[in-house]
Amino acid sequence: MAGREEFHPLRLTPTHRRYNFMQRLLSSNQYRVARNMTLIAEDLHKVFATRHGSLTVLRGISLSLTRGDALAIMGPSGSGKSTLLHILGTLDRPTRGRLIVDDIDPLSLSERELADFRNTRIGFIFQDHHLLPQLTVLENVLIPTVVQQTASLNATESWARQLLERVGLSGRLDHRPAELSGGERQRVAIARALVNHPLLLLADEPTGNLDRANARVITRLLLDLNQQEQTILVAVTHSAEMAAAFPRRLEMRDGQLIEMER
Numbered sequence: 519m520a521g522r523e524e525f526h527p528l529r530l531t532p533t534h535r536r537y538n539f540m541q542r543l544l545s546s547n548q549y550r551v552a553r554n555m556t557l558i559a560e561d562l563h564k565v566f567a568t569r570h571g572s573l574t575v576l577r578g579i580s581l582s583l584t585r586g587d588a589l590a591i592m593g594p595s596g597s598g599k600s601t602l603l604h605i606l607g608t609l610d611r612p613t614r615g616r617l618i619v620d621d622i623d624p625l626s627l628s629e630r631e632l633a634d635f636r637n638t639r640i641g642f643i644f645q646d647h648h649l650l651p652q653l654t655v656l657e658n659v660l661i662p663t664v665v666q667q668t669a670s671l672n673a674t675e676s677w678a679r680q681l682l683e684r685v686g687l688s689g690r691l692d693h694r695p696a697e698l699s700g701g702e703r704q705r706v707a708i709a710r711a712l713v714n715h716p717l718l719l720l721a722d723e724p725t726g727n728l729d730r731a732n733a734r735v736i737t738r739l740l741l742d743l744n745q746q747e748q749t750i751l752v753a754v755t756h757s758a759e760m761a762a763a764f765p766r767r768l769e770m771r772d773g774q775l776i777e778m779e780r
């Protein structure tokens with residue numbers, strides 16, 4: 519009985535509570551920092567079954583990326599860039615090939631485990647930012663943390679605020695998406711994609727709907743955050759200017775990735 523009383527949360531002293539909180543925080547931080555997490559794709563193929571027969575989109579894609587890497591993928595419309603991002607992000611399965619993210623084979627996980635895996639390791643940024651109109655900027659950024667609470671709510675919210683400050687929106691926390699410009703909404707989407715400290719950040723034409731000045735801001739921001747957070751950044755883009763800012767560029771051609779010259 520005495521033991522049970524000891525663990526009653528309301529009877530914990532502030533120091534105990536602080537200690538519990540720090541322990542959780544530290545264990546999640548160690549988890550993030552201590553390991554050299556990688557993304558390995560081996561010989562990915564993707565064939566879609568269509569009404570007009572089978573359509574081969576990816577024909578042997580291999581990649582080996584580690585924390586801090588940033589990769590731009592270019593290529594004509596319909597060449598399979600989004601298909602590849604979806605497969606790397608575990609939203610779709612390859613027809614053949616192997617994918618290892620953070621030492622785990624996501625293709626071997628159950629749907630539930632996979633949803634968890636995705637939520638804790640992968641951030642997505644799309645051309646259309648898909649913000650929820652009825653939520654504020656801060657609430658939109660916190661959405662991914664609702665499913666998976668790894669740190670305390672206070673720590674999570676403080677991180678979301680930091681990210682919003684980093685993307686230049688600390689004065690807009692209580693605004694709704696409708697009150698923001700396209701570039702600002704895209705910045706909210708970037709903060710949201712980073713809120714769970716993903717290993718892998720996938721961006722599908724993130725500047726596609728933006729003017730040139732905003733596109734530059736977003737490109738710089740993605741690359742800076744890639745270095746600060748040591749994510750693996752894979753961005754699909756039509757913009758030669760955006761691609762030029764990346765340390766490595768690949769082109770999708772005939773279902774394969776080809777290294778582009780500088």
Ligand SMILES: Nc1ncnc2c1ncn2[C@@H]1O[C@H](COP(=O)(O)OP(=O)(O)O)[C@@H](O)[C@H]1O
Pocket residue numbers: 566567568573575593594595596597598599600601602
């Ligand atoms: N679910 C699907 N079923 C059938 N065909 C698809 C599907 N998704 C994409 N495709 C086809 O695969 C090709 C590559 O598409 P996508 O990856 O979206 O190209 P990109 O992003 O480079 O423009 C296109 O011809 C597209 O029509």
Ligand SMILES: [Mg+2]
Pocket residue numbers: 599600601722
């Ligand atoms: Mg696409």
